[in-house]
Amino acid sequence: TQLLEQSPQFLSIQEGENLTVYCNSSSVFSSLQWYRQEPGEGPVLLVTVVTGGEVKKLKRLTFQFGDARKDSSLHITAAQPGDTGLYLCAGRYNNNDMRFGAGTRLTVKP
Amino acid sequence: EAQVTQNPRYLITVTGKKLTVTCSQNMNHEYMSWYRQDPGLGLRQIYYSMNVEVTDKGDVPEGYKVSRKEKRNFPLILESPSPNQTSLYFCASSLAASGGMEQYFGPGTRLTVT
Numbered sequence: 001t002q003l004l005e006q007s008p009q010f011l012s013i014q015e016g017e018n019l020t021v022y023c024n025s026s027s028v029f030s031s032l033q034w035y036r037q038e039p040g041e042g043p044v045l046l047v048t049v050v051t052g053g054e055v056k057k058l059k060r061l062t063f064q065f066g067d068a069r070k071d072s073s074l075h076i077t078a079a080q081p082g083d084t085g086l087y088l089c090a091g092r093y094n095n096n097d098m099r100f101g102a103g104t105r106l107t108v109k110p
Numbered sequence: 111e112a113q114v115t116q117n118p119r120y121l122i123t124v125t126g127k128k129l130t131v132t133c134s135q136n137m138n139h140e141y142m143s144w145y146r147q148d149p150g151l152g153l154r155q156i157y158y159s160m161n162v163e164v165t166d167k168g169d170v171p172e173g174y175k176v177s178r179k180e181k182r183n184f185p186l187i188l189e190s191p192s193p194n195q196t197s198l199y200f201c202a203s204s205l206a207a208s209g210g211m212e213q214y215f216g217p218g219t220r221l222t223v224t
Binding site: 004088097 | 152169
């Protein structure tokens with residue numbers, strides 16, 4: 001059972017456009033992370049959010065954790081070809097277990 | 111350099127032939143885990159280990175075994191591989207399992223079982 005739903009599954013946009021990726025769950029998570037994965041490599045952590053309503057910014061990337069800690073979003077401003085990759089959200093709902101979403105595959109065309 | 115290494119990176123094998131995928135980390139991390147990644151399903155946890163000699167099942171443990179005899183190593187064992195275990199496997203480690211600890215992932219092992 002996939003506890004984390006990510007949308008959209010695929011996204012193809014032109015350089016300079018903005019986009020938002022969503023991660024939704026029916027469970028409350030103690031923390032939520034966003035990872036980025038490139039072909040042939042393992043996921044790399046982008047950010048961790050732990051407080052409901054928290055907003056974190058990483059250059060052109062803005063991450064938000066929902067007030068109820070059941071959902072999160074990733075917003076990219078002025079996307080660049082270097083942003084192309086698979087974006088994964090991962091929620092930890094107890095101290096031992098982490099669940100990943102299926103991912104959003106982003107392609108940014110020059 | 112801090113890293114998680116996996117071997118082999120690619121493996122093609124036949125049904126029923128036992129295999130082991132090794133995983134090693136040099137960061138003195140307590141927590142290690144194995145995931146498989148399949149299209150449309152994302153990363154699913156197979157097994158995890160909180161520390162030496164402490165292992166537990168994840169979401170999809172059937173057909174797999176693990177051991178944690180040393181802190182740095184966490185091998186994944188397939189006693190009798192089957193075609194439905196064809197997948198991309200990742201080993202990961204973190205300082206601990208609690209809170210928002212970052213997981214460091216290995217480069218992956220692409221396994222094909224014919």
